[in-house]
Amino acid sequence: MSSDARARAYYPALNALGLIIMIFGLLMSFPLIVSAALGDGATLAYDQGLFVTFVAGLLLWVATRSKRRDLRVHDGFLLVAATWVVLPIFGALPLLAYIPDLGFTDAYFEAVSGLTATGATVLSGLEHLPISINLWRTFMHWVGGMGVIVLVVAILPLLGIGGRQLYKAEVPTPMKDSSLTPRIAETAKGLWLTYVLLTVACGFSLWWVGLEPWDAVIHAFSVAGLGGFSNRDASLGHFDSVGVELVTIGFALLAGLNYATHYLALVRRSAAPYRRDPEIPFYFGVLALSTAMLTVYLLAQGVFTDVGEALRYVAFHVVSISTSLGLATHDYTLWPMFAQIWILFLGSFVACSGSTGGGIKMMRAMILYKQVFREIVRSLHPNAVRPVRMGRNPVPENILHAVLGFSFMYMVSIVSLTLVLSAAGLELVTAFSAVVACLNNTGPGLGLVGPASNYQALGDFHKWVLCFAMILGRLEIFTFLVVLTPTFWRR
Amino acid sequence: MSSDARARAYYPALNALGLIIMIFGLLMSFPLIVSAALGDGATLAYDQGLFVTFVAGLLLWVATRSKRRDLRVHDGFLLVAATWVVLPIFGALPLLAYIPDLGFTDAYFEAVSGLTATGATVLSGLEHLPISINLWRTFMHWVGGMGVIVLVVAILPLLGIGGRQLYKAEVPTPMKDSSLTPRIAETAKGLWLTYVLLTVACGFSLWWVGLEPWDAVIHAFSVAGLGGFSNRDASLGHFDSVGVELVTIGFALLAGLNYATHYLALVRRSAAPYRRDPEIPFYFGVLALSTAMLTVYLLAQGVFTDVGEALRYVAFHVVSISTSLGLATHDYTLWPMFAQIWILFLGSFVACSGSTGGGIKMMRAMILYKQVFREIVRSLHPNAVRPVRMGRNPVPENILHAVLGFSFMYMVSIVSLTLVLSAAGLELVTAFSAVVACLNNTGPGLGLVGPASNYQALGDFHKWVLCFAMILGRLEIFTFLVVLTPTFWRR
Ligand SMILES: [K+]
Ligand SMILES: [K+]
Numbered sequence: 001m002s003s004d005a006r007a008r009a010y011y012p013a014l015n016a017l018g019l020i021i022m023i024f025g026l027l028m029s030f031p032l033i034v035s036a037a038l039g040d041g042a043t044l045a046y047d048q049g050l051f052v053t054f055v056a057g058l059l060l061w062v063a064t065r066s067k068r069r070d071l072r073v074h075d076g077f078l079l080v081a082a083t084w085v086v087l088p089i090f091g092a093l094p095l096l097a098y099i100p101d102l103g104f105t106d107a108y109f110e111a112v113s114g115l116t117a118t119g120a121t122v123l124s125g126l127e128h129l130p131i132s133i134n135l136w137r138t139f140m141h142w143v144g145g146m147g148v149i150v151l152v153v154a155i156l157p158l159l160g161i162g163g164r165q166l167y168k169a170e171v172p173t174p175m176k177d178s179s180l181t182p183r184i185a186e187t188a189k190g191l192w193l194t195y196v197l198l199t200v201a202c203g204f205s206l207w208w209v210g211l212e213p214w215d216a217v218i219h220a221f222s223v224a225g226l227g228g229f230s231n232r233d234a235s236l237g238h239f240d241s242v243g244v245e246l247v248t249i250g251f252a253l254l255a256g257l258n259y260a261t262h263y264l265a266l267v268r269r270s271a272a273p274y275r276r277d278p279e280i281p282f283y284f285g286v287l288a289l290s291t292a293m294l295t296v297y298l299l300a301q302g303v304f305t306d307v308g309e310a311l312r313y314v315a316f317h318v319v320s321i322s323t324s325l326g327l328a329t330h331d332y333t334l335w336p337m338f339a340q341i342w343i344l345f346l347g348s349f350v351a352c353s354g355s356t357g358g359g360i361k362m363m364r365a366m367i368l369y370k371q372v373f374r375e376i377v378r379s380l381h382p383n384a385v386r387p388v389r390m391g392r393n394p395v396p397e398n399i400l401h402a403v404l405g406f407s408f409m410y411m412v413s414i415v416s417l418t419l420v421l422s423a424a425g426l427e428l429v430t431a432f433s434a435v436v437a438c439l440n441n442t443g444p445g446l447g448l449v450g451p452a453s454n455y456q457a458l459g460d461f462h463k464w465v466l467c468f469a470m471i472l473g474r475l476e477i478f479t480f481l482v483v484l485t486p487t488f489w490r491r
Numbered sequence: 492m493s494s495d496a497r498a499r500a501y502y503p504a505l506n507a508l509g510l511i512i513m514i515f516g517l518l519m520s521f522p523l524i525v526s527a528a529l530g531d532g533a534t535l536a537y538d539q540g541l542f543v544t545f546v547a548g549l550l551l552w553v554a555t556r557s558k559r560r561d562l563r564v565h566d567g568f569l570l571v572a573a574t575w576v577v578l579p580i581f582g583a584l585p586l587l588a589y590i591p592d593l594g595f596t597d598a599y600f601e602a603v604s605g606l607t608a609t610g611a612t613v614l615s616g617l618e619h620l621p622i623s624i625n626l627w628r629t630f631m632h633w634v635g636g637m638g639v640i641v642l643v644v645a646i647l648p649l650l651g652i653g654g655r656q657l658y659k660a661e662v663p664t665p666m667k668d669s670s671l672t673p674r675i676a677e678t679a680k681g682l683w684l685t686y687v688l689l690t691v692a693c694g695f696s697l698w699w700v701g702l703e704p705w706d707a708v709i710h711a712f713s714v715a716g717l718g719g720f721s722n723r724d725a726s727l728g729h730f731d732s733v734g735v736e737l738v739t740i741g742f743a744l745l746a747g748l749n750y751a752t753h754y755l756a757l758v759r760r761s762a763a764p765y766r767r768d769p770e771i772p773f774y775f776g777v778l779a780l781s782t783a784m785l786t787v788y789l790l791a792q793g794v795f796t797d798v799g800e801a802l803r804y805v806a807f808h809v810v811s812i813s814t815s816l817g818l819a820t821h822d823y824t825l826w827p828m829f830a831q832i833w834i835l836f837l838g839s840f841v842a843c844s845g846s847t848g849g850g851i852k853m854m855r856a857m858i859l860y861k862q863v864f865r866e867i868v869r870s871l872h873p874n875a876v877r878p879v880r881m882g883r884n885p886v887p888e889n890i891l892h893a894v895l896g897f898s899f900m901y902m903v904s905i906v907s908l909t910l911v912l913s914a915a916g917l918e919l920v921t922a923f924s925a926v927v928a929c930l931n932n933t934g935p936g937l938g939l940v941g942p943a944s945n946y947q948a949l950g951d952f953h954k955w956v957l958c959f960a961m962i963l964g965r966l967e968i969f970t971f972l973v974v975l976t977p978t979f980w981r982r
Contacts, residue, residue, distance in 0.1 A: 074871065159870060297914070338914040345906065368899070375896050379650060379973050380565060397892075404895045405866050408859070411902045415836070423788070423829040428920060482870050 011064040013075040017082050018061030024087055025053030027143060028094065031136040040130035042098045049093035056090070074488075076159055080151065081483040084471045088112040091140050098133055099123070105460045112467045114140030116474040117148065117356055119228020119326040119443030120434075120466070122456045126231050127238075131214050134231035138218045141227025142199065145356040148474065149195060149259055150188050153354055161476045162406030163364065163399040191259045191354075194266060199224035202251040209243030219327075223251045226356045228326025228443035235451060237329040242312065245329060249319045256283065256323035258354030278391045279352045279362040286350055286362075291318045294339050301336050317343055322350035324358040326443025328451035340446050344433055347442040348410075358441030358473055360410050367395060367403045409477050413439060417469050424461050434458070438466045439473035502555040504566040508573050509555060512548030515578055516541050518634060519585065519627075526623035533589045533621040540584035547581070565979075567650055571642065572974040575962045579603040582631050589624055590614070596951045603958045604946075605631030607965040608639065608847055610719020610817040610934030611925075613947045613954070617722050618729075622705050625722035629709045632718025633690065636847040639965065640686060640750055641679050644845055652967045653897030654855065654890040682750045682845075685757060690715035693742040700734030710818075714742045717847045719817025719934035726942060728820040733803065736820060740810045747774065747814035749845030769882045770843045770853040777841055777853075782809045785830050792827050808834055813841035815849040817934025819942035831937050835924055838933040839901075849932030849964055851901055858886060858894045900968050904930060908960050915952050925949070929957045930964035 032046035071079065091111035096102055106122045113120045114137055126134060156162075203220030207213055218231050232238035236248060254262070257280065264273040274280055295307070295314045304310035313330050320327050321343040333340060349365040351357020370388045377386065387394035414435055421431035426448075433445030434455070444451040448458070455463065472480050482488055523537035562570065582602035587593055597613045604611045605628055617625060647655040694711030698704055709722050723729035727739060745753070748771065755764040765771055786798070786805045795801035804821050811818050812834040824831060840856040842848020861879045868877070878885035905926055912922035917939075924936030925946070935942040939949070946954065963971050973979055 077871070161870065336916075337919050338910065341910060341913055341919070345910070371896065372900060372903075373976075375893075375900075376969065376973050376976055377978055379652065379969050380568070380979060397888075401888075401892055401895070402866075404892070404899055405862065408895055408899050408902075409863060409866075411899075412863075419829065419832060419836070422832055425827075428828050428832070478867065478870050482867050485867055487868055488871060 008066075010075075010078060011066065012069050012071055013078040013082065015061055015064040016071060016075075016079050017086065018057045018059075018064060020079075020083055021057030021060060021087065021090060022054055023057075024090060024143070025050050025055075025057055027139070028053065028136075030139060031094065031132040034135055035130065035132035038131055040132050042094070042130040042132050045094040045097035046132070046136075048097050049090065052093060053090040073159060076155060077479060077482050077488070080155060080159075080475060081471075081480050083147070084112075084115065084475060084480075088115050088467075091115055094133065094136055098130070103460075105463050106456075109455065109463045109467055110137070111140060112470050113443070114138075114227065114229065115144035115147070116441050116470040117141045117144045117225045117227040117324075117358075118438055118441040118470045118474075119222070120438060120445075120449070120455050120470070121229060121443075122454060122458075122463070124233055124454060124456060126233050129231070131218075131231075134218050134229075135214070135221075137229045138221035138225070138227060138231075141225035141229060142221040143225075144474075145225030145227070146192055146195065148356045149191050149354075151475075153191060153260065154188060156476060156479065159479060160402070161478050162360075163367070163403035187260075190263045190267070194259055194263045195224065197266075198251065198254060198262070202247070205247045205251070206244060209247050210241055211239065211244060215239075219248070222327065223248055223325060224255055224356075226252065226255050226323055226325045226351070226358075226441075228320075228324075230327060235328040240329075245312065245316050248325075248327060249316060252319050252323045252325045253284075253287075255325070256351045256355050256357050258352045259356075260354045261352075276391070277352075279366070282366055283350060283352055283362050286346065287318060287322055290322070290342065290346055291315045294318060294342065298335060298339060303335055303339075318346065321442055321444075322346035323355075324351050324440055324442045326437075328444055331450065331452040333446050333450035333452065340433075344436055344442075344446065347440045348436065358439075360407055363390070364403045364407060366390065367400065368407055371400055371404065406477065409481075410439070413469070413472060413477060417465060420465055421462055424459070424465070426458070426462060434462070434466055435469055438469035441470060441473050499557075501566075501569060502557065503560050503562055504569040504573065506552055506555040507562060507566075507570050508577065509548045509550075509552030511570075511574055512551060512578065512581060513545050514548075515581060515634070516544030516546075516548055518630070519544065521630060522585065522623040522627040525626055526621065529622055531621035531623050533585070533623050536585040536588035537623070537627075539588050540581065543584060544581040564650060567646060568970060568973050568979070571646060571650075571966060572962075572971050574638070575603075575606065575966060575971075579606050579958075582606055585624065585627055589621070594951075596954050597947075600946065600954045600958055601628070602631060603961050604934075605629075605718065605720065606635035606638070607932050607961040608632045608635045608716045608718040608815075608849070609929055609932040609961045609965075610713070611929060611936075611940070611946045611957070611961070612720060612934075613945060613949075615724055615945060615947060617724050620722070622709075622722075625709050625720075626705070626712075628720045629712035629716070629718060629722075632716035632720060633712040634716075635965075636716030636718070637683055637686065639847045640682050640845075642966075644682060644751065645679060647967060647970065650970060651893070652969050653851075654858070654894035655967070678751075681754045681758070685750055685754045686715065688757075689742065689745060689753070693738070696738045696742070697735060700738050701732055702730065702735060706730075710739070711742075713818065714739055714816060715746055715847075717743065717746050717814055717816045717842070717849075717932075719811075719815075721818060726819045731820075736803065736807050739816075739818060740807060743810050743814045743816045744775075744778075746816070747842045747846050747848045749843045750847075751845045752843075767882070768843075770857065773857055774841060774843055774853050777837065778809060778813060781813070781833065781837055782806045785809060785833065789826060789830060794826055794830075809837065812933055812935075813837040814846075815842050815931055815933045817928075819935055822941065822943040824937050824941035824943065831924075835927055835933075835937065838931045839927065849930075851898055854881070855894045855898060857881070858891065859898055862891055862895065897968065900972075901930070904960070904963060904968060908956060911956055912953055915950070915956070917949070917953060925953070925957055926960055929960035932961060932964050 028046045028050040035043045088108055088111035092107035095110055096107045109122050199220050202223050203216050206216035206219055222229050261273050261277045291314055295310045298304050299310050316329050317332050324347050348359040351359055353361040353363040374388055388400055417435040418432045430447035430449055433447055434449045437443055437445035449455055519537045519541040526534045579599055579602035583598035586598045586601055600613050690711050693714050694707050697707035697710055713720050752764045752768045782805055786801045789795050790801050807820050808823050815838050839850040842850055844852040844854040865879055879891055908926040909923045921938035921940055924938055925940045928934055928936035940946055
């Protein structure tokens with residue numbers, strides 16, 4: 001095949017990417033309108049950003065229009081990976097245009113962190129930025145969240161990533177209870193509607209408990225997308241309000257659940273879907289036990305002396321970090337190391353499989369847990385192998401294998417990226433926790449990248465490695481790795 | 492079943508354990524004779540130890556004699572786990588009897604570290620101990636190594652631990668090239684002979700390059716068993732001799748290879764078995780690349796200024812830690828953290844599958860590596876699944892699954908035990924590296940448990956957790972975990 005014909009093989013994916021870039025450009029009209037209405041002086045940044053983005057998308061779309069056809073699996077990988085790598089370039093434009101002296105690395109890092117809903121920031125003095133800039137930052141979380149919902153519900157199961165096929169069979173769906181993918185568009189719309197309702201309810205609740213309207217809007221985007229950007233350097237701690245914290249905990253808990261379950265409950269006006277969701281008891285169980293344990297531990301260690309105060313800070317951070325929201329109200333790096341590591345660890349598996357949360361997801365953690373027990377029984381009674389079950393159905397062996405492989409690669413990614421950052425001069429706790437916080441799309445880590453500081457202090461190389469980690473985590477490892485292999489580009 | 496009948500179900504395993512304890516007691520006559528010959532004042536310690544051990548074993552043997560029968564899989568698990576938990580109690584006796592003020596926790600830790608060939612020590616002032624005590628310490632490594640050879644070659648494949656079944660099919664054997672287990676006793680004898688020859692050659696070589704005879708004997712046991720105890724607080728660094736280091740590197744490299752390969756080469760008087768062993772190119776490849784990389788890195792970082800000096804220290808520690816020997820010539824915790832973590836990391840997989848080394852073993856690392864690539868190809872071309880091959884043969888799916896499950900549990904063990912030690916007050920680098928060094932049966936870790944200090948400073952609880960880690964690692968996780976489940980004890 002000529003190199004020209006080779007290039008054309010990628011046209012269908014690039015054509016769809018062009019369309020996505022155009023839509024993304026149009027989304028900048030939201031902060032643009034807000035900026036113009038408030039006269040906050042950032043209007044030009046969105047004007048330019050919108051124009052450049054839309055034109056770039058249009059050019060790509062026109063250039064690749066000749067080969068339009070239905071997307072195949074191969075195109076799916078390219079489209080998904082390219083979307084999460086390329087959109088942040090455009091998402092960075094308003095930040096670059098408005099914030100003086102902001103380098104491209106920092107702007108791209110901030111936009112990747114926005115669109116992957118990680119919430120790790122390199123900016124400080126957030127309270128002095130225009131409302132529209134902070135709105136754009138958390139709006140990227142929210143838009144990224146919409147992308148993730150489609151990704152985890154519709155695309156990853158098709159690509160068969162890390163046992164996601166299970167999703168098709170196992171998760172209660174609005175339709176015939178066993179076919180979600182045939183009506184992707186329909187389903188996506190339903191889930192997005194749920195997502196919008198949750199965001200609106202969160203915004204009004206935050207306003208009701210005392211936040212200023214724009215603070216409420218900005219944090220509603222952040223919470224619903226489980227992103228974690230704030231418009232204050234002290235994150236949610238700035239407001240020092242139990243009401244705000246309770247509302248945030250409540251909506252983070254909802255956002256960490258499977259959107260398909262929410263949607264089904266909404267459509268059927270019944271709580272039954274929640275009762276049937278196999279992830280829910282484990283989700284709340286792990287959160288409740290961890291909160292209780294850490295409250296007792298921190299009281300025993302003398303970090304807190306008042307039970308109510310301990311419970312307030314522990315419950316908030318357990319929920320915020322576990323669901324991978326990542327907002328903070330307090331510098332938890334002052335806690336003993338065990339408590340810090342424990343919440344970081346929770347962030348790697350607590351969020352449910354159909355949520356916008358990060359990590360390996362509760363479903364996979366449950367499968368791993370059951371599988372380990374089965375392996376032990378199998379060692380003893382090689383002929384009495386019981387299948388691993390999820391709900392009532394046995395989980396097929398190939399899915400067990402995929403889940404195990406995925407979790408293993410997750411750990412390998414943590415180890416290798418930690419080694420890279422450590423070789424590049426970062427101290428171990430910072431390197432390790434930054435990798436975990438970025439791969440899990442949680443946001444704040446420990447050490448130098450704890451909630452009281454941010455990612456600004458890191459070097460450019462560290463930031464690029466962490467951009468890679470954020471995208472790798474968001475795309476569930478394999479989706480991204482596949483595109484990086486020579487095999488992918490050989491036809 | 493009555494509780495009496497229940498107890499009797501364990502008699503066959505306990506009966507074999509009684510026999511093993513008696514033999515172990517008789518082995519104490521070796522340091523006893525040495526002590527008596529040298530008049531080093533420790534004779535009484537072995538007298539008592541030998542007597543108590545032999546009588547305890549005899550009593551157990553007599554009490555459980557009534558139900559002797561062939562051992563089944565279930566008995567195998569119990570016997571193996573009980574052996575590694577119970578023998579150290581007796582191994583600790585001479586230390587307890589001779590060293591004043593040594594607590595039981597410390598003595599048990601030292602004996603577990605000895606018999607699992609870990610080499611983590613809680614003793615200091617080693618040069619002031621009688622020769623026979625140091626001899627007993629490294630002799631425990633050596634005896635433990637004999638146990639490990641039987642374990643990995645004959646028992647674990649039968650129990651089907653972590654894909655060890657592969658061993659039967661894959662490793663070149665002295666017999667018909669595909670059946671090792673039918674003639675366990677024969678094979679074990681052959682492998683032990685190889686082990687003895689290697690030990691003798693190592694001892695003479697160490698003597699030849701300048702060690703005093705007893706230093707040579709003590710270190711030969713340490714090197715051949717890949718144990719790592721020394722009779723000097725500064726470990727091998729005490730001798731500051733390039734010759735001693737080269738001999739140690741050479742024999743550690745040999746000891747980290749598969750004993751079945753050595754034996755086959757010996758019997759056939761041919762180098763062909765080495766050429767056919769699929770682990771060998773990876774084993775030497777990883778060691779050579781790591782040595783080259785770290786030498787360049789440490790020169791670039793200014794840790795060393797002389798290439799020869801850098802190569803001398805890097806090569807020694809890369810080989811010593813990777814093979815899980817664990818002797819040291821220098822305080823590598825003064826290196827940048829990346830280099831420290833890298834060698835610790837090598838210790839978790841470099842040793843070959845039929846060696847006395849620790850970690851997940853090179854064979855499993857190779858399978859994991861190939862499997863990851865296959866998963867990526869499978870994502871792209873779901874219908875073009877190529878089998879993972881080892882040498883010429885495809886590896887069955889159930890073995891891939893077992894290897895993946897094993898490696899996953901290895902990482903889970905590291906994470907959970909690190910959390911436990913961290914909750915118990917250890918600083919993170921110390922907690923993590925102590926767990927890794929003990930689980931890998933390497934010995935020295937980083938931080939507080941680096942090569943310049945030792946495990947003495949830790950609390951009793953930490954030491955018990957690390958005893959658990961050493962046995963867990965030595966018994967390849969599942970063998971030990973199985974016995975700790977209620978399922979095991981339910982009949
Ligand atoms: K987040
Ligand atoms: K060792």
